[in-house]
Amino acid sequence: MNKVAIVSCETSKFRKDSKGSIFDDAVQTCGALLKKCVLPKSQIDAVLFSSCAGEQYSASIISEMLGITPTISHRIDNLCNSGTDAIVSAFSYIASGMCDSVLVVGAELANSPGNQLLWDVSRGSFNFPVHWAAMYAKYHMRKFGTTEEQMAKVAVKNRLNATRNPKAVFKESITIDDVLYSKPIVDPIKLLDCSMLCSGSAAVLLLSEEKIKEVTDNPVWIKGIGRHTASASFSSVLGDLSSILSAKKAANDAYKMARISPNCIDVVELHDAFTILEILAYEDLGFVDKGKGGKFVDERRMDINPRGGIIGCGHPVGATGVAQTAEIVAQLSNEATGRQVKQCKNGLILNLAAAGTSATVIILGTEA
Amino acid sequence: MNKVAIVSCETSKFRKDSKGSIFDDAVQTCGALLKKCVLPKSQIDAVLFSSCAGEQYSASIISEMLGITPTISHRIDNLCNSGTDAIVSAFSYIASGMCDSVLVVGAELANSPGNQLLWDVSRGSFNFPVHWAAMYAKYHMRKFGTTEEQMAKVAVKNRLNATRNPKAVFKESITIDDVLYSKPIVDPIKLLDCSMLCSGSAAVLLLSEEKIKEVTDNPVWIKGIGRHTASASFSSVLGDLSSILSAKKAANDAYKMARISPNCIDVVELHDAFTILEILAYEDLGFVDKGKGGKFVDERRMDINPRGGIIGCGHPVGATGVAQTAEIVAQLSNEATGRQVKQCKNGLILNLAAAGTSATVIILGTEA
Numbered sequence: 134m135n136k137v138a139i140v141s142c143e144t145s146k147f148r149k150d151s152k153g154s155i156f157d158d159a160v161q162t163c164g165a166l167l168k169k170c171v172l173p174k175s176q177i178d179a180v181l182f183s184s185c186a187g188e189q190y191s192a193s194i195i196s197e198m199l200g201i202t203p204t205i206s207h208r209i210d211n212l213c214n215s216g217t218d219a220i221v222s223a224f225s226y227i228a229s230g231m232c233d234s235v236l237v238v239g240a241e242l243a244n245s246p247g248n249q250l251l252w253d254v255s256r257g258s259f260n261f262p263v264h265w266a267a268m269y270a271k272y273h274m275r276k277f278g279t280t281e282e283q284m285a286k287v288a289v290k291n292r293l294n295a296t297r298n299p300k301a302v303f304k305e306s307i308t309i310d311d312v313l314y315s316k317p318i319v320d321p322i323k324l325l326d327c328s329m330l331c332s333g334s335a336a337v338l339l340l341s342e343e344k345i346k347e348v349t350d351n352p353v354w355i356k357g358i359g360r361h362t363a364s365a366s367f368s369s370v371l372g373d374l375s376s377i378l379s380a381k382k383a384a385n386d387a388y389k390m391a392r393i394s395p396n397c398i399d400v401v402e403l404h405d406a407f408t409i410l411e412i413l414a415y416e417d418l419g420f421v422d423k424g425k426g427g428k429f430v431d432e433r434r435m436d437i438n439p440r441g442g443i444i445g446c447g448h449p450v451g452a453t454g455v456a457q458t459a460e461i462v463a464q465l466s467n468e469a470t471g472r473q474v475k476q477c478k479n480g481l482i483l484n485l486a487a488a489g490t491s492a493t494v495i496i497l498g499t500e501a
Numbered sequence: 502m503n504k505v506a507i508v509s510c511e512t513s514k515f516r517k518d519s520k521g522s523i524f525d526d527a528v529q530t531c532g533a534l535l536k537k538c539v540l541p542k543s544q545i546d547a548v549l550f551s552s553c554a555g556e557q558y559s560a561s562i563i564s565e566m567l568g569i570t571p572t573i574s575h576r577i578d579n580l581c582n583s584g585t586d587a588i589v590s591a592f593s594y595i596a597s598g599m600c601d602s603v604l605v606v607g608a609e610l611a612n613s614p615g616n617q618l619l620w621d622v623s624r625g626s627f628n629f630p631v632h633w634a635a636m637y638a639k640y641h642m643r644k645f646g647t648t649e650e651q652m653a654k655v656a657v658k659n660r661l662n663a664t665r666n667p668k669a670v671f672k673e674s675i676t677i678d679d680v681l682y683s684k685p686i687v688d689p690i691k692l693l694d695c696s697m698l699c700s701g702s703a704a705v706l707l708l709s710e711e712k713i714k715e716v717t718d719n720p721v722w723i724k725g726i727g728r729h730t731a732s733a734s735f736s737s738v739l740g741d742l743s744s745i746l747s748a749k750k751a752a753n754d755a756y757k758m759a760r761i762s763p764n765c766i767d768v769v770e771l772h773d774a775f776t777i778l779e780i781l782a783y784e785d786l787g788f789v790d791k792g793k794g795g796k797f798v799d800e801r802r803m804d805i806n807p808r809g810g811i812i813g814c815g816h817p818v819g820a821t822g823v824a825q826t827a828e829i830v831a832q833l834s835n836e837a838t839g840r841q842v843k844q845c846k847n848g849l850i851l852n853l854a855a856a857g858t859s860a861t862v863i864i865l866g867t868e869a
Contacts, residue, residue, distance in 0.1 A: 134597055180730075187555060189553055189617070190618055193580075196732075196733070197732040197734065206579070207583070208578050208579060211574070211576060218573070225596075229594075229596035229598075231593050231596065231726070252558065358599070361572060362571050362572075362573075362574040364564075364570070365561035
């Protein structure tokens with residue numbers, strides 16, 4: 134398997150409105166990325182677009198707008214997992230030797246059709262799968278004594294982190310009381326326990342080991358990938374509410390491939406669509422024993438969601454996985470101005486889709 | 502690069518109406534495929550869905566309905582090229598060593614949003630890009646003396662072939678006069694020079710060299726892949742109307758990878774959305790010199806579109822590339838009952854999208 138690295142990343146300003154063209158947004162972000170990178174456009178072998186938008190032939194349109202004539206171009210979608218799935222696919226194009234360079238761009242507008250999974254009627258009238266987040270939260274509280282305050286602290290931390298990220302939707306920090314007394318949605322989930330759907334785009338450039346030498350001496354390597362689809366509907370994964378099974382499986386596979394253990398991870402972007410998900414992730418990613426996730430919030434032993442996560446940045450569905458990856462690449466490249474985590478060598482991305490029915494874990498590192 | 506083979510294929514009955522669920526259609530076809538194959542469902546590593554439909558999280562839904570919990574699952578779309586793009590992506594997942602088995606399923610309903618490319622306004626009021634087919638046809642007639650009769654003969658041949666394919670939409674053969682006197686659309690293209698959008702699904706199973714040994718002694722190997730995106734809009738590829746540039750490039754790359762020349766190809770499924778495209782393909786695939794495509798129709802030296810092509814079978818956009826591949830697999834496996842091409846060892850698939858702005862060529866063979 135050929136080695137693969139990420140050399141460049143870029144993120145647009147995330148915003149609440151759905152104005153403008155998804156193509157203009159994606160192309161602008163790619164343009165900014167390509168400006169920073171010494172690789173000429175003519176050497177980009179593939180363009181993968183990640184989005185849940187309704188537009189057809191989107192990857193070819195973006196290629197034409199960028200002036201790229203790639204060997205391979207297509208769109209990949211899979212709800213919130215779209216972005217990381219596109220990166221996993223890009224990895225396979227390079228690891229197989231089919232391509233030397235793949236540009237992955239994710240973009241979404243706040244009114245994306247990807248905001249709803251009509252097929253899974255267990256969501257009721259909510260666009261967001263908030264019922265199941267409530268079930269996970271209730272179970273964790275009952276079984277492990279996790280508190281609403283601990284969940285609120287996740288939102289407070291991620292919103293504070295977002296104040297250091299000029300691309301984030303949310304610019305102001307909040308207090309624990311702000312969360313606890315925000316509008317109740319589905320008990321015990323309040324409005325500020327939830328992330329917000331938004332517009333935005335992100336792009337990363339993946340290169341083969343051979344190509345990378347021409348571009349940089351300090352690439353960020355893809356060391357491990359784990360991926361699992363348990364089902365599509367929440368009601369099909371109800372066996373055990375103490376874990377997100379797909380995240381656990383994906384994490385185990387990624388650690389195995391990277392040949393490292395959870396204690397080697399220095400910085401993390403994880404899928405905090407709801408605060409309870411961050412607590413579950415601490416446990417499912419192996420940073421803390423099962424049931425101790427609530428206390429781990431207080432301990433703050435690790436740098437989790439330094440860009441503000443989904444709660445602080447906003448959630449442009451098909452772009453989120455790419456934006457998470459872009460943040461870890463920036464951190465490991467020592468380019469996360471204003472929020473740089475010190476001395477980080479290994480980073481991890483956890484992305485989820487549709488009530489945690491599928492998950493992707495990617496481990497990046499400065500050493501191949 | 503690990504070797505990849507296709508071991509099983511299945512196609513639904515193509516139909517004119519848009520009734521029923523796209524998921525039921527896809528799952529039924531996959532079910533029929535899995536029934537024929539000795540590989541248990543638990544050993545399927547990835548499920549890739551090819552479609553231009555508006556449904557979200559579609560690959561996970563199909564996986565759940567099939568009772569498969571894959572490592573990787575996502576949808577791939579790229580208009581008419583979707584199906585072959587999904588197969589190319591599946592190839593990369595196996596060639597890289599990330600997966601040992603990938604189920605690719607394409608499905609579309611006749612009223613798919615993929616029937617229109619709103620972004621390319623040069624299509625005018627037509628769903629189908631018939632203006633540009635007319636430009637290619639006029640140019641070929643003027644420059645090389647190709648006749649409307651020769652184009653009509655392509656439709657007559659493919660409709661005759663379709664009478665031997667129980668899955669095809671069209672059951673009856675037509676005459677040259679039927680084509681010549683059918684409704685004029687854009688001069689010189691008549692109604693029967695055009696394919697028809699329809700509903701349908703197709704599936705193929707790709708396996709690694711290691712896994713294949715457990716399943717069959719006679720796999721069909723993927724020997725060559727070529728892929729090129731020139732642009733998204735027809736107006737951007739107007740340099741030379743005597744060729745479809747992307748097809749020519751894709752074919753050259755596929756022959757190079759397969760290390761064979763056009764005269765080694767025994768059976769072909771190519772993208773005859775309009776009759777002129779089949780004539781251009783004869784030339785761009787290297788079966789005959791440039792300009793001789795019209796005469797090649799009369800000569801009938803090769804077995805082209807034995808299942809009836811798109812003109813005979815109908816065109817379920819996102820399923821077409823998978824159905825083309827399924828036909829070549831069936832032919833090379835000596836399982837194309839009623840239309841079996843004799844002694845075929847190497848087959849070729851040419852798929853196009855959106856006015857030939859992108860193309861995929863896949864070469865399959867019985868010898869690795």
